[in-house]
Amino acid sequence: MAKSVRRLSQAQAAWLLLAPFLFTYGLFLVYPFFRGIWISLHDWNLLAVAFNPDAKEFVGLRNYQRVMWGRGIEWSAIQRPVFQALGVLGVGLAVYLRRTNRASRTNAIALAVGAVLLFVLPGFHAGEGGRWFDRRFWPTVGNTLVFVGLTVPGVAGTALVLAAALNRETRAMSILRTLFFLSQVLSVTVVTLIWQIMFSPRQGLIANVIELFGGSPIVWLTDERFAMAAIVITTIWWSLGIAMILFLAGLQDISKDIYEAAALDNARGVKAFWYVTLPNLKRTITLVVVLQIILHFQVFGQSHLMTNGGPNDTTQVLVRYIYQTAFRDSDLGRASAMAVFLFVIMGSFSVIQFLIGREES
């Protein structure tokens, strides 16, 4: 060690080592985040402002109003009876689970909040002579929710069953796990390339198989009834891996003794899965579901590349709408308002995830 070098104090060393990260963090994450909120409060045209920086106008919350609200909007408790009834049931379920101590406080609160939203939000509608300022926004949010609602149970369910079946330390099982995980490392453009052609009615493998059995091919990606399903299938194929790995990690923590005890009670196979595996895996299941919701709420590439949001907007999702509003319509103000909306939703799920993580430790 060179004696001439002045030794840094602990605090000096800390700030020196933190500086590079704090600099990039502040410049490329913290600042853009607040700038996004700032943009959302302006009438801000991408091209006009690029040409003349003063061509933006402060409009307060008008962008939010133009995105989410309308003229003559009314609320009724029976606008969408099925969803709203489910919401009421959800609240009841949350109270019941908490009272009987079958759900932790966090889970019960999360369920209750979700259920209240399910009761309140679908109740809004344009009254007589009224209309939404942006007819596409809420249907887009709805499509995103449908996508999440189909994909997450699909991924979580398949991954859970596979993980339970593959949870053995043998060579064959490890190879099988590798095969199921492989598609997870592919990029969204490779995945959509493969599945676009898989679903093609003329060249697709699925059409070829259907024709082999004498059926007529489905026009997956341009048929309103099948487009969303096609995207969901693609996504399940793509993102099964992480969920499976998380479940496998959770399964490792269940002691072998419990299974042996259960086997004495004649609980093996499916029965053991139902009565031993599932109850002991509750936390992991919640974690995986929340993670998958966060992950799939950001869906963009599948919709952008496979269906262009169509047919007839049936697969238009929130991030793609933000992207188009910003970069095709050049309306950065409105797009930023939607991005803030997205952040609020994803942020609440991150908080739930954080609370679950804290409960765990």
Add this chain to the structure above:
Amino acid sequence: MNRSYYWLVLALSVPAFLWLVPTIWMVSLSFQPNEVLARTTSTTALGLVPVPFTADNYAALFAFGQTPLWFLNSIIVAVGMTLGVLAVSTTAGYALAWLDFPGKPAITLICLVGLMVPEQAVFIPLYTMFADFGWHNSYHALILPRMAVPIGVFLMMQFFKAIPKDIEEAARIDGVGWLQIFWFVMLPLARPAMMTLAILTFLYAWNDYLWPLVSAQQKEYFTITLGLASIQSNFAQSEGLGRVMASGVIASLPVVILFLIFQRYVVQAMTVGGTKG
């Protein structure tokens, strides 16, 4: 192992094979002549076996088209991003885990909050910022935003926290400075965690789509992921199915090889990436 085990393996092999079919199909199509594919994609065994066989699609990829350039761009961006993230994350992670300084809890909290901000919530302001700087269509525009994501810092912080205190105390008795402890003692110990973070970052860089889509408008700065998207929309007419599939295979090769060699790290990396960022 009993008989039911072998039945289970056999029963699971069927879905595992089906799961692999789309990938096999892509590889198989990439080795078939475009003229044949224009007529039918199910020549042999539903097209899952590349007969008739040709390697022309790959030869054509390297002879013309921009795939080699895009591939090179992806390598530059992914390696650059990986080195950048490793540099800022190991230093900051060490400082937060080991060093005491005024304001440490606040700084830790501020960094933690950043985990909640998704890329999609900041890509518009980032776009306008980089446009103001005149930075779009460059490698640093593709690399820098990811260096601000705190996931790596937390990964390294948690790793450094798990190192027993006496290692550092032994170094202190020898009168070594903080930076030397970091460089000569901590970094060598941190190799496994750095490996995990490196793979997480490389995979992210290689596969990222949204930010390159808005930032790189000139084809010379496309990554392979973005370039593949640009040719797949009109795959049948312009390029020929076999050639587009060959691009897909080339685009997947690095991540698949990485996965097969470093499977343990990849699984760990994606688990960390999935659970925290």
